[in-house]
Amino acid sequence: MTTTVRVGIAGTGSAVPERVMTNDDFAKIVDTSDEWIVQRTGIRERRYVAEGQNTSHLATEAAERALADAGVDASDLDLILIGTLTADYLMPSVACLVQDRLGAKNAGAFDVQSACTGFLSALATAEAFVASGKARRVLAVGAETLSRFVDFTDRTSCILFGDAAGAVIVAPWEECRQGELLASELGSDGSGYDFIHIPMGGASIPHNHPDYDPAEHFIKLKGRDVYRFAVTKMTEMIQAVTANIDQDDVALLVPHQVNKRIIDASLERLGWSHERCVVNIDRYGNTSAASVPLALDEALAAGRIKSGDLIVLVAFGAGLTWGANLIRW
Numbered sequence: 001m002t003t004t005v006r007v008g009i010a011g012t013g014s015a016v017p018e019r020v021m022t023n024d025d026f027a028k029i030v031d032t033s034d035e036w037i038v039q040r041t042g043i044r045e046r047r048y049v050a051e052g053q054n055t056s057h058l059a060t061e062a063a064e065r066a067l068a069d070a071g072v073d074a075s076d077l078d079l080i081l082i083g084t085l086t087a088d089y090l091m092p093s094v095a096c097l098v099q100d101r102l103g104a105k106n107a108g109a110f111d112v113q114s115a116c117t118g119f120l121s122a123l124a125t126a127e128a129f130v131a132s133g134k135a136r137r138v139l140a141v142g143a144e145t146l147s148r149f150v151d152f153t154d155r156t157s158c159i160l161f162g163d164a165a166g167a168v169i170v171a172p173w174e175e176c177r178q179g180e181l182l183a184s185e186l187g188s189d190g191s192g193y194d195f196i197h198i199p200m201g202g203a204s205i206p207h208n209h210p211d212y213d214p215a216e217h218f219i220k221l222k223g224r225d226v227y228r229f230a231v232t233k234m235t236e237m238i239q240a241v242t243a244n245i246d247q248d249d250v251a252l253l254v255p256h257q258v259n260k261r262i263i264d265a266s267l268e269r270l271g272w273s274h275e276r277c278v279v280n281i282d283r284y285g286n287t288s289a290a291s292v293p294l295a296l297d298e299a300l301a302a303g304r305i306k307s308g309d310l311i312v313l314v315a316f317g318a319g320l321t322w323g324a325n326l327i328r329w
């Protein structure tokens with residue numbers, strides 16, 4: 001894409017629900033232990049929404065924080081994009097619910113579905129709108145309530161996921177003078193659609209189909225296949241967005257929090273130190289589309305990203321999908 005307008009990130013925000021679900025809580029439900037989960041995934045706890053609290057609520061909270069951080073009024077938003085696989089409804093979109101709650105009366109709104117890559121897809125779309133001059137201020141969010149789609153009888157998958165949201169305001173760089181989007185990559189391979197999927201509840205096997213089984217209305221994954229795919233793609237994507245710079249100049253990597261071992265294996269392949277990488281999977285688990293913007297917001301709040309730093313965002317997930325960004329803060 002030929003960029004006509006330089007594009008930046010004017011502000012960030014995030015939101016997590018209050019309820020903490022620990023590994024010991026899982027040990028009461030399935031045959032597992034804190035030791036196994038920590039060793040194999042790095043997860044110690046994750047957050048779950050309360051009854052009546054949905055993806056749109058977390059997304060709105062994160063968006064309000066990002067708007068405040070950017071000093072942008074909701075009425076100045078031209079577009080709202082929500083990356084999510086756990087929308088409140090099959091229709092309408094979460095983006096429309098967020099538009100209403102924010103009072104963003106001048107914004108178009110739609111959801112972006114590319115699972116764990118959802119936020120990076122929303123960010124790339126926001127970048128394209130701002131770069132082309134079709135929009136000036138775009139809200140891009142990753143938000144999930146995965147706890148609603150977890151099979152609590154499957155010990156391999158149920159321990160992995162958590163609920164959260166993260167948001168950014170994308171705007172012309174001259175306006176915000178930070179977070180310039182320098183390079184981005186998006187990719188997909190639908191032949192791996194069943195590596196991670198929710199088999200039922202969609203149009204192929206609706207509720208009145210003879211094969212409908214409520215037990216298939218949960219996240220199913222081929223953990224080992226995903227593991228191999230994730231390590232390979234994470235490494236490839238980082239190499240792709242840093243192809244025109246010296247990799248040693250990257251101050252911080254903000255990866256999808258899929259599994260601590262996957263992150264470690266990629267760092268090892270790249271020869272990068274662990275200090276150059278944000279890891280918060282111990283506190284939140286895998287929050288899919290919310291994971292990268294949540295980690296980015298936390299890293300900024302902790303002062304781990306300074307003005308002028310080069311950072312890399314990277315994500316991959318169901319679809320299969322993947323993406324990465326190189327950003328100068």
Ligand SMILES: CC(C)(COP(=O)(O)OP(=O)(O)OC[C@H]1O[C@@H](n2cnc3c(N)ncnc32)[C@H](O)[C@@H]1OP(=O)(O)O)[C@@H](O)C(=O)NCCC(=O)NCCS
Nearest residue numbers: 031032033036040116155156221223224226227258259317
């Ligand atoms: C799911 C994942 C943590 C499993 O870790 P793993 O090291 O690959 O473990 P395996 O699936 O090989 O299972 C090893 C053993 O642990 C057991 N096990 C699985 N989950 C367990 C749990 N929660 N507690 C205790 N034992 C468990 C298995 O039954 C298996 O036992 P066996 O050897 O007697 O058959 C790992 O593959 C992973 O993170 N994959 C990617 C996750 C993913 O798909 N995320 C979503 C997409 S972004």
